[in-house]
Amino acid sequence: MRPSWAEISLSQLAENYRFLCGIAGADTDLLAVIKADAYGHGMGLCAPALASAGAQWMGVTSVEEAVALRRLCPEQRILVISGLWFGQASEVLQNRLTPVVWEAFHLEELEKATRDAGLAPQSFPVHLELDTGMSRQGVPLDGDELESLLRRWKKDSPLQLEGVMTHLSSADELQSGVTEEQFSLLRTGMRRVFSLGFRPRWMHAGASATVAGCETIEALRGIAKEMGTQLMLRPGLALYGYLPRFEPQEPLIVAEGRKICLPILTWKTKVMSLRTIPAGRAAGYNHTFVASQPTRIATVPLGYADGLNRLLSNRFCLLVRGRRAPIAGRVSMDHVMLDVTDIAGVEIGDEVVVIGQQGSESITAYDHADAVGTIPWEILCDIGPRIPRIPV
Numbered sequence: 584m585r586p587s588w589a590e591i592s593l594s595q596l597a598e599n600y601r602f603l604c605g606i607a608g609a610d611t612d613l614l615a616v617i618k619a620d621a622y623g624h625g626m627g628l629c630a631p632a633l634a635s636a637g638a639q640w641m642g643v644t645s646v647e648e649a650v651a652l653r654r655l656c657p658e659q660r661i662l663v664i665s666g667l668w669f670g671q672a673s674e675v676l677q678n679r680l681t682p683v684v685w686e687a688f689h690l691e692e693l694e695k696a697t698r699d700a701g702l703a704p705q706s707f708p709v710h711l712e713l714d715t716g717m718s719r720q721g722v723p724l725d726g727d728e729l730e731s732l733l734r735r736w737k738k739d740s741p742l743q744l745e746g747v748m749t750h751l752s753s754a755d756e757l758q759s760g761v762t763e764e765q766f767s768l769l770r771t772g773m774r775r776v777f778s779l780g781f782r783p784r785w786m787h788a789g790a791s792a793t794v795a796g797c798e799t800i801e802a803l804r805g806i807a808k809e810m811g812t813q814l815m816l817r818p819g820l821a822l823y824g825y826l827p828r829f830e831p832q833e834p835l836i837v838a839e840g841r842k843i844c845l846p847i848l849t850w851k852t853k854v855m856s857l858r859t860i861p862a863g864r865a866a867g868y869n870h871t872f873v874a875s876q877p878t879r880i881a882t883v884p885l886g887y888a889d890g891l892n893r894l895l896s897n898r899f900c901l902l903v904r905g906r907r908a909p910i911a912g913r914v915s916m917d918h919v920m921l922d923v924t925d926i927a928g929v930e931i932g933d934e935v936v937v938i939g940q941q942g943s944e945s946i947t948a949y950d951h952a953d954a955v956g957t958i959p960w961e962i963l964c965d966i967g968p969r970i971p972r973i974p975v
């Protein structure tokens with residue numbers, strides 16, 4: 584096997600899940616978000632581990648992801664966060680998926696499929712999304728779209744409105760007031776749903792920032808309680824051991840959490856070739872690295888096709904023998920070169936850490952994200968399909 588792989592700690596995943604359950608409290612449910620192949624960690628490994636840790640609800644983006652998840656987890660509830668596309672309703676039924684709905688066509692497709700299948704009234708659960716400020720999906724709350732949508736919902740419909748959800752845009756900004764505005768829209772939206780005669784069992788909102796930051800869970804609990812619904816939170820990133828950063832200041836509980844909730848992924852490769860180049864010799868495409876002294880170059884079988892961002896060229900380090908080795912020259916599609924001149928005794932086969940710890944040094948997905956101007960979510964999702972995910 585080409586020596587580039589990611590080790591996934593399933594025991595730490597279970598630990599992180601339990602940690603988040605502890606913050607949410609016994610009266611609040613958690614939905615484990617495992618879209619995008621469990622944020623690049625491998626759904627095939629993570630979903631069964633989360634199920635064993637007690638996860639009852641899991642969330643993915645599409646019907647395609649949900650069908651794959653159903654094969655892994657026959658018992659769990661599966662929320663399809665971005666609803667369904669035309670022609671997918673029968674798959675939703677066959678796989679007992681729970682789609683989020685907000686467009687008229689979602690209801691039409693599901694109505695038809697459930698009636699054709701002869702399902703009893705109110706027997707097939709779906710969740711409704713309200714748009715409280717993301718403007719991405721969900722029913723807008725400005726006009727009467729909500730009323731028009733829900734009036735199409737006949738009493739004898741096989742569809743049952745089991746949950747109402749929304750998504751927060753700025754839960755990591757603790758003083759911007761945006762979340763409070765979204766909560767107030769959520770409260771009035773919930774009242775409008777109830778006044779049309781619906782009695783959803785669950786209300787859910789809040790991703791990692793809400794769970795980890797903790798401060799706004801009480802407010803959500805207040806709305807859920809007022810409506811007599813069960814509160815559910817939907818963390819994704821935090822399951823994998825990365826807690827969001829907060830503005831303007833991190834709540835104390837997050838600093839505590841960072842000691843318990845730890846990254847479950849370690850990304851490794853090995854030195855595949857070594858050479859010493861003289862002063863004045865260049866390395867890599869377009870000769871952006873030129874040796875200023877005799878320089879020991881270690882080549883590593885990992886490149887931008889594997890998710891090692893090309894913007895890291897000449898400006899990031901990987902770990903070799905417990906030391907930081909600078910990237911020398913451009914990251915290529917399948918390779919990267921490291922300057923290991925200052926690291927004694929490097930040999931072919933030496934382990935190289937891309938994300939994770941080695942000796943007393945460590946590199947996180949945050950370090951990668953900061954270096955290329957993005958967020959750890961994207962760094963983790965970018966780890967490519969050529970990198971086998973190995974459970975440890």
Ligand SMILES: *Cc1c(COP(=O)(O)O)cnc(C)c1O
Pocket residue numbers: 616618664750789790791792817818819820821
């Ligand atoms: C991705 C997603 C989440 C999880 O977000 P994290 O920030 O990764 O915790 C929750 N809810 C919805 C609707 C999402 O799309």
